[in-house]
Amino acid sequence: MTSITAPARNATLTTGRLAGWAPWALLGASFVCSFAVFGVMAAGGDLADFNIAGAVIVGVLAYMVLITVISSIAESRRKAVDRLMTALVATAFTIALLPLISLLWTVAANGIQRFDAEFFSYSMRNIVGDGGGIVHAIWGTVLITLTAAVIAVPVGLMTSIYLVEYGRGRIAKAITFLVDVMTGIPSIVAGLFIYSVFALLVRPGISMGFMGALALAVLMVPVVVRGSEELLRIVPNELREASYALGVPKWLTILKVVLPTSIAGITTSVMLAIARVIGETAPLLLTAGFTASLNTNLFNGQMMTLPVFAYNSYMNQGTAADASVARAWAAALTLILIVMLLNLVARLIAKWFAPKTAGR
Numbered sequence: 001m002t003s004i005t006a007p008a009r010n011a012t013l014t015t016g017r018l019a020g021w022a023p024w025a026l027l028g029a030s031f032v033c034s035f036a037v038f039g040v041m042a043a044g045g046d047l048a049d050f051n052i053a054g055a056v057i058v059g060v061l062a063y064m065v066l067i068t069v070i071s072s073i074a075e076s077r078r079k080a081v082d083r084l085m086t087a088l089v090a091t092a093f094t095i096a097l098l099p100l101i102s103l104l105w106t107v108a109a110n111g112i113q114r115f116d117a118e119f120f121s122y123s124m125r126n127i128v129g130d131g132g133g134i135v136h137a138i139w140g141t142v143l144i145t146l147t148a149a150v151i152a153v154p155v156g157l158m159t160s161i162y163l164v165e166y167g168r169g170r171i172a173k174a175i176t177f178l179v180d181v182m183t184g185i186p187s188i189v190a191g192l193f194i195y196s197v198f199a200l201l202v203r204p205g206i207s208m209g210f211m212g213a214l215a216l217a218v219l220m221v222p223v224v225v226r227g228s229e230e231l232l233r234i235v236p237n238e239l240r241e242a243s244y245a246l247g248v249p250k251w252l253t254i255l256k257v258v259l260p261t262s263i264a265g266i267t268t269s270v271m272l273a274i275a276r277v278i279g280e281t282a283p284l285l286l287t288a289g290f291t292a293s294l295n296t297n298l299f300n301g302q303m304m305t306l307p308v309f310a311y312n313s314y315m316n317q318g319t320a321a322d323a324s325v326a327r328a329w330a331a332a333l334t335l336i337l338i339v340m341l342l343n344l345v346a347r348l349i350a351k352w353f354a355p356k357t358a359g360r
Helices: 002-013 022-041 052-074 077-114 135-166 169-183 187-201 209-233 237-245 250-277 282-287 306-315 321-353
Strands: none
Touching (some): 052 077, 135 169, 135 321, 306 321
């Protein structure tokens, strides 16, 4: 065994191939050098001044040069071109992620300054300078978004069931056309619509949390309909036919076979709809308004939400501009964390309710 293994091992050392760890070592060295250079350039020491997008781009370019040169020397020209093309594909993926990485870095670097106990336990009531918090905005965002989901999800899901299981002819085409139109309407139009309806039915100038929930529900419904419709269509017809062959009625087949089969994807569609509306500012400015006090009554008085709080803190900085801007960044970071948490919950729900297969 020793006489066979030793020559084979020596052969792999002379075939002109880089070790498996070599590309990763070059990539790590490139990023270390790039981040070190940009760290020196950010002489102020503030994380917000660090150009993470530029550091990533320079690091990737340095890696492509290094891997191409070293591979052409140690391996062959053909292998070097192959590694260069692989690096270019990875670079395209990195460029697509750069806006997201830069956004997250900027928001986190600026918003972490106000992440303290006071910020999450106090409102802005009677606060004109430093201090204050966003507890009233968090409550408003959660209540309004939850109410919007309670309204929009059943309507959107039942509409998608009708289009897939029952809809035929002109009515189904008309509904599909209206859903497509609603998908592209600006969010401010939904806010104006709800505000106009309540101004006519109740009184002009009225603002309350329930109006904001209705505006967000208008924006959520088409997203839920389109996402759920596509997921219901990919359920195999054999499952429906097997249920019908056992004498199960259509409504029970939908409830017990079709929906459980697609529940994982439907949950993801619902969470995408929630993420679509949770950061809306324009319709909530018109419908829910803004306040500095905590209000948990959706049907009485104005309610503050996180996007409106961030907008108001930045636009109306008052006597302490730095403190107001810091609160705006912290509110934006809180909103991002809430969206990330909702997506994590959606993944867990999808995994829990996904159909169990024999291989599991």
